Amino acid sequence: MIDIDKIEKLAALKLKEKEKKAILNDLEEIIHYFEILKEVDTEDVEPQIYTKEACLFLRKDKAENGLNKEDLEKNKTLASGNFYRVKHIIGE
Amino acid sequence: MNEYKPTIGLEIHIQLDTKTKLFCGCSSQFGEKPNTHICPVCLGLPGALPVLNEKAVEYGIKLGLTLNMKINKESTFYRKNYFYPDLPKGYQITQYTIPIASEGFLEIKTEKGKRKISIQRGHIEEDSGKSIHTGDITESTYSYIDFNRSGVPLMEIVTYPDIETAEEAYHFLVLLRKTVRYLGVSSGDMEKGALRCDVNVSLSKSNTMGTKVEIKNLNSFRSIRKALEYEIKRQTEMLKNGEKTIHETRHFDEKTGATKPMRTKEELNDYRYFPEPDLPPLLLNETFIEDIKNSLPELPVQKEERFIRQYSLSDAYAYEIASSIExxxxxxxxxxxxxxxxxxxNFLMGSIMKFLNETEKTISEIDFDEKKFIEFLSLLEKGIISKGIAKEVIVESLKTGKSPKKIVEDKGLIQITDENKIEEIVQQVLKENPEAVSRYLAGKTQVLGFLAGQVMKKTKGKANPQIANKLLTEALNKIKQ
Structure with missing residues (x-):
């Protein structure tokens, strides 16, 4: 069962009843899709994780500039003290 | 003797001292203004892709090899999924089925002798951001997040439940910290969070394992030892009373030295691990590993043993000196x-260490180099300064940076070896302390020490102690006759 109210709360969204219904519908459809996949017989099939024989590329340990301060400030992304502020979620 | 045997396992997170984060080029510098080293990758913004830091891999291998572990030529990254605001992607990239290093040990020395503590695995993973809660954690409405730490590389070391006492756990951690510092892969500073440790402990009478209790909030090695001692006692008492211990996570309270149950959910966390599709397997070739193996420095225990052999140091001095690479x-x-x-x-462990402790400095911050040390020892050998004065000279030189010779000259600290001069003072001392003299004559020879002390006091420590003692004894014997 999908608890749409809980998802709404955790995602810090405010949804109208109509939107809730639509999202619930979408989510159920996604889950239903996996139910269909379950029907495939995977007995004796080794899990395949990567489709190509690729080797991991390693990066040199050299610092680069990340997001710039002005952009962050312009977008008012950060709260006081330069922190991101989020709704408290302990115990949820 | 405790009839219940404790079984202890450790999970240690070691922050790797790379310049940049594990999967992006953001600086991993500690102590910067919040959210100044962030980018789409470590903020988990849509579409951002991780690129693995070569240095973190190298450091991981270094540590793995040092802990006698097998380096896996192919290891994979996984996503560990959980929901928490300081984890912006909603998952942590870590290793799961095949870590970079597995199956090793670290040999520790305790009062009871040497013991090998087996290590199960060592894996590379990314750190989370840092949450700051204002006020009471259970009541505040908001959490504040700093993502500077998000994506900083960690190596997690997991031991087997192989440790039997709080003492052993402590020794293991001390040696591990020394080792990471020697290797230069981490600062190992617990107060900066560069080394974090969770502890599992259970007690059992038989060979079957007891119920595991996890302890969190351990901010120093001392806390870890105290928490374990407390927990072993608590569980022993429960079992003795026929009670059952429960599987739980407990929080260590630094103030009371007690552990308390944490509010946790009953069900086991399901992290829904699955392979990280954005990172193909990490393949390591033999040469890469060999090159790292060949670059490993001498380790604390090896150095300690060599110091005993090569320089005839005592076990205690060798241990203390080898405790830090500097x-x-x-x-x-x-x-x-x-x-x-x-x-x-002797001087390093005596006067110099005392000075370092008092001034909270490290050895690399002081200016008492080879030249000064040679000069200082030669002053002592030639008898220009006495042993007592020597300490004063060293401290003065550490404080002011002046050369030992200059200090001796400026302060007039040259040892008095002139017997006539010392004899004069000896006579003065005997005259001023008739009581001590009569006690000496009555057979209480230990007052000689007191009288010698008076001679040193009068000469401000400059009298040659051997000469002073000799003259004092001679003078007293003369009175006796």
């Missing part, structure tokens, strides 16, 4: 330059 390097360079390792060790 101290060991300083000792060795001075010992070689002066050719007098024992004297160097």
């Amino acid at each position: 101290l060991a390097d300083y000792f060795e360079s001075i010992a070689k330059a002066t050719g007098k390792p024992k004297e160097v060790a």
